[in-house]
Amino acid sequence: MIIAIASGKGGTGKTTLATNLAMNLARKGQQVQLLDCDVEEPNCHLFLKPIIETTETVSLPVPQVDEQKCTGCGQCGQICEFSAIVCIKEKVLTFPELCHGCGGCTLVCPEGAICETPREIGVIEQGRADEIQFVHGRLRVGEAMSPPLIREVKERVSHQGTSIIDAPPGTSCPVIEAIRGSDICILVTEPTPFGLNDLVLAVGMVRALELPHAVIINRADVGDRKVVEYCRQEGIDLLMEIPDDRRIARGYSRGQLILDVAPEYEDKFQMLMDKIETMSASEEVKA
């Protein structure tokens, strides 16, 4: 089963949930994988402290023009939708940071003057954190193309046991890339006006993707009850409420799991997992 953890806004506790859920499964001897798809700000490693075993660079194929062969016909510039290759006065210029790696220019060049070279956009590191199989992507600072890196992280979903995906915040392209194809998407929010506003957007997103979804409220006692009301009105399952707890906040600041500072959560996360499994089983029946 693939469980994606997302939230309309950052800092609501996505990473906390993803890492604790994964560790709880691992400690119970179940096969579990954690994929941190928040490639701009990957944080899961701070809590799981994995031993990294492999590092691979991820690149996009960008065009390289052989000036000897190029006749300056301009067809490459015409096909490119992203102005990443232009032909001015029979001379071709490329702008690799703008290139989406679609391969159009290479295909269209009548002289076979273009070949593709890799441009590094980030790295993928894999390893183990206790018994968790750990994967994360790290976008190069200043790099704009996160979806292709997220796509590559997701290629590493094992399709065995449980895979937990920590998605980036928001509702735009990178998030979609991270959560699509999962069996259930859990939205983490806070009981505040900001939390509710962002949750409504996130619900719109999972509905557009037709993904089964449910909500978890973090720091459940800090604000008002409007998130709970919203979930009830919309018929969205509220799977868990995690109260504001000094032990958890202090542990979080130091990179500690809830499981290690508040042991009673072992049972709570197990119950959460049971609920998720029941939900996904009933989804399968529906499908």
Next chain:
Amino acid sequence: MKELVVISGKGGAGKTSIVASFAALAKNKVMADCDVDAADLHLLLEPHIRHREEFRSGKSAVIDAECCTQCGKCREVCRYQAISEDYVVDKIACEGCGVCVHFCPEQAIELRENLSGEWFISDTRFGTLVHAKLGIAEENSGKLVALVRQNAKLLAQEDGSDLILADGAPGIGCPVISSITGASAVLVVTEPTLSGIHDMKRVVDLAGHFQIPTFICVNKFDINEQLTAQVETFCQQRRLKLMGRIPYDTVVTKAMVQGKTVVEYSSGLVAKEIEKLWRQISYALAGD
């Protein structure tokens, strides 16, 4: 005219609450919300929209089933597996590269522009706000952010404002790059947690990459003073100005629930520290 952009890398550090308080404190400015994906500033500023415009950006391929002979060429050239076996384009997967359009022997495919959001100019009790809403599942390429900033700048010029106060985008990708390039200064709001510090370093590098003067502020500094000390050391090493230390207080959430900024809602310690922070920043901006 100066432009201050407040960013944090990671969400939840309190960036928007601080920007909203600055909005209440700063005189003669235009505000811009560059967090177009999960905009929250409007919840505290209660904007009355005076002007709205559609934002079109990006394209998707559309196949005309009448003309398509199902030859399969488009599926062969598409690198994003965006065309299904029965020749329908998955709008979410489509990158809009147009390669299929070019190679379709029947001219059965066209690229259509996406309506990918909206942007607004609004009146608030603190002045003019430019903000936007990106559509769900749209590409946050930074173009909408750039549009918001551009319009804020035009309005500031028209009104003779001295300052643009911008709530920046999260992360270190396109949208945040778009929200900080060319700004007079950025304020990085961080919190003393391992992840907060990790993300602060990444945005500091980013601002450094674009050579933008960078100030730091530690929010909720007292939740872990040891890590706050680490932020201080980092600032010294990088020669960054640590502009403020704001304590943790539930008053921030309480103010938010009331739809108010902290400085309007309370006159306690948090409000005082934010006022002090704002004085320091305006001083530094004026000095540049």
